[in-house]
Amino acid sequence: MNTATPPNSPLVIATRESRLAIWQAEHVQARLQSLGHTVTLLGMTTKGDQILDRSLSKVGGKGLFVKELEVALEEGRADIAVHSLKDVPMELPEGFVLACVMEREDPRDAFVSPNYASLDDLPLGATVGTSSLRRQVLLQALRPDLKIAPLRGNLDTRLRKLDDGQYDAIVLAAAGLKRLGLGERIRTAFATDDMLPAAGQGALGIEVRADRADLIAALAPLAHQPTWLGVAAERAVSRSMGGSCSMPLAAHGVWHGDQLHLQAAWGDLDGQLALVQVDDNATVTTLAQAEALGESVAAQLRASGARSVPNT
Incomplete structure (x- = not known):
């Protein structure tokens, strides 16, 4: 070849x-x-x-x-x-x-709604659209009363379904909206402490x-080496947990000098276990160091009650 x-x-x-x-x-x-x-x-x-x-x-x-x-x-x-x-x-x-x-573009999740300015403004039992299991468990931790409904399709399709009244609000990646010049649709960008992004978002x-x-x-x-090292650590968390879109898992790294602060969260879709959240810091200048930090954070998740998916 x-x-x-x-x-x-x-x-x-x-x-x-x-x-x-x-x-x-x-x-x-x-x-x-x-x-x-x-x-x-x-x-x-x-x-x-x-x-x-x-x-x-x-x-x-x-x-x-x-x-x-x-x-x-x-x-x-x-x-x-x-x-x-x-x-x-x-x-x-x-x-x-x-x-x-x-x-990296803005890694945060965006709250999008024609009628409500933020998640807190939604009425009891409001319908929020997302097909991300990560977003589902994080939304349920913030607002257990909400109805989380499936939402598939490309970005334009999702916005159209919202505008057609199928949902009271939807949650999307802020990066996609900004890249397409649709930043004005973002009513609120979630703080990462409230809605921890997906690995690599x-x-x-x-x-x-x-x-x-x-x-x-x-x-x-x-x-862009800082982005590459940061997402390598995030993806190592998910890889170590056996992560895929079938696992409600979040991981996000933030730089403080050459120190990478890595947060991760795991949720139980059945709602029987509390949201597990851990974080750690390390000096990271190589991909090996980034992946080691991610694996350490994954081990802390498991030690705190998170369930990994066996790699097959």
Whole structure:
């Protein structure tokens, strides 16, 4: 298999075809073009985009959003794939690597509602839309009276369902709204202490075949090391817990100098166990140190009562 792009050959970015995914791919395209590369896009529809009547946790997880893109990389139809990092499985298939993590956007969750300014303003028993198990348990910890209803579809579809009156409010990633120029839809951005973000939320990851050293070198100028180290620690928490979208797990790191403060939370969907929250700090300058911090935090979660999912 040819493991390098011929000289002057355009780089091809595989991307989902949602408006947000296209924005993300075009953002990477513009950055690479500014470095002198010729770049084109290959739009694709994934199974995660097609299956909208069931929660991801019941149909195969977030890997449904990346599999088709990986096939395009494997077959040589594309060179790189751009992902929202929170949608990337914690373990990549053999032969693929995360070659670059770009600087993070706002990692917080956003409260979106046409009629209410904040979660506290919602009436008793109000309906809030989300299909994230993490958001579900965190919302229930803040407002046990709320009705949490499933919400699937791309960002525009979710907003349309809200505006059609199917929900009193919905919770979305602030980063996606801001990237699409929809920041005015955010009524309140949750404090991370109230709604701890998902591992990798707000960051873009670029995946390539592991044998593409040429691409790894080309993407190096796009990498943001503080973001990369932070999300590596967050993803290590989830990986150590056996995490996937079927686990209500949150992990978020914040820098204080060279110290990374890593928080994590685990919730019980049945509501029988209290929300488990832990945090820890460490000096982090390498990926190995970041992952060690994440594994330590995961161990503290388990020691505090959180249930991990066995890796299979």
